[in-house]
Amino acid sequence: DIEIPESHPRYQSLLTRHRIEAGVEKGITSKQGLIAQGRGEAFDYLLGEQTIPSADEAARVAAASLLLADHPVISVNGNVAALCPKEIIELADAVDADIEVNLFNRTEERIQAIVEHLREHGADEVKGLTADGRIPGIDHERAKVDADGIESADVVVVPLEDGDRAEALGAMGKTEIVVDLNPMSRSAQVATIPIVDNIMRAVPNITAHARDLKDASRDELEAIVDAFDADEALAAAERAIRSGDE
Ligand code: PTJ
Numbered sequence: 001d002i003e004i005p006e007s008h009p010r011y012q013s014l015l016t017r018h019r020i021e022a023g024v025e026k027g028i029t030s031k032q033g034l035i036a037q038g039r040g041e042a043f044d045y046l047l048g049e050q051t052i053p054s055a056d057e058a059a060r061v062a063a064a065s066l067l068l069a070d071h072p073v074i075s076v077n078g079n080v081a082a083l084c085p086k087e088i089i090e091l092a093d094a095v096d097a098d099i100e101v102n103l104f105n106r107t108e109e110r111i112q113a114i115v116e117h118l119r120e121h122g123a124d125e126v127k128g129l130t131a132d133g134r135i136p137g138i139d140h141e142r143a144k145v146d147a148d149g150i151e152s153a154d155v156v157v158v159p160l161e162d163g164d165r166a167e168a169l170g171a172m173g174k175t176e177i178v179v180d181l182n183p184m185s186r187s188a189q190v191a192t193i194p195i196v197d198n199i200m201r202a203v204p205n206i207t208a209h210a211r212d213l214k215d216a217s218r219d220e221l222e223a224i225v226d227a228f229d230a231d232e233a234l235a236a237a238e239r240a241i242r243s244g245d246e
Pocket of ligand 1: 032033034035037039041078083104160161162179180181182199200
């Protein structure tokens with residue numbers, strides 16, 4: 001990474017920007033990824049660049065849901081790969097999930113580059129290149145997934161997903177965990193478990209909760225999942241953005 005003094009008031013934000021830029025240079029992040037990051041940053045600024053309590057609760061629910069899953073899959077796009085590759089691998093290890101590269105602007109080169117990038121950061125198996133499965137109801141390129149990955153997953157983590165696909169994955173009956181800083185985005189609105197937080201904070205936070213819940217019984221985990229109210233979590237995030245309070 002670059003040398004930004006950690007004492008800089010906008011340290012995290014500058015680090016994030018640098019990672020996204022480096023991702024574009026490395027061929028893993030799309031140019032649209034730069035725009036997406038800017039949109040996210042605006043919401044993060046309004047949230048006070050912190051994990052609000054409702055997002056922390058959602059991260060705990062996400063961890064419980066991932067621990068209960070038969071076949072959890074974490075979807076990785078060009079922004080996620082650039083921003084938190086190591087943290088994604090740690091989460092996958094903590095909840096025994098598959099990692100699948102799945103792109104909005106799909107190109108074989110970029111998938112390959114992201115798979116390589118994740119391997120450099122310690123991932124063993126990374127799915128996404130087989131593309132022998134489909135998400136019903138969306139156009140061909142965006143529908144491509146691995147049959148033994150996202151297609152057959154019961155719980156999917158889709159950080160920064162686009163609205164159409166988020167909706168289509170929900171229609172397939174999957175439990176969908178969305179990380180998105182915009183509580184009004186369609187992906188957040190259709191998610192089973194929306195986490196309104198920066199992926200740089202949310203992914204390690206889900207991992208920490210998963211480690212904490214490691215010895216919990218299925219009954220305890222189910223109780224955590226059942227008590228969650230997605231609409232209330234979105235409303236809490238919107239209140240935090242509008243008022244500047246939590
Ligand atoms: O690599 P690809 O081809 O799969 O493309 C990925 C992007 C993100 C470019 C693509 O999915 C896209 O265009 O997404 P959108 O429609 O711009 O939506 C991105 C959403 O993520 C917005 O609602 C942002 O607020 C949010 N967002 C951006 N950066 C972050 C974020 N949410 C959490 N953490 C972030 N760092």
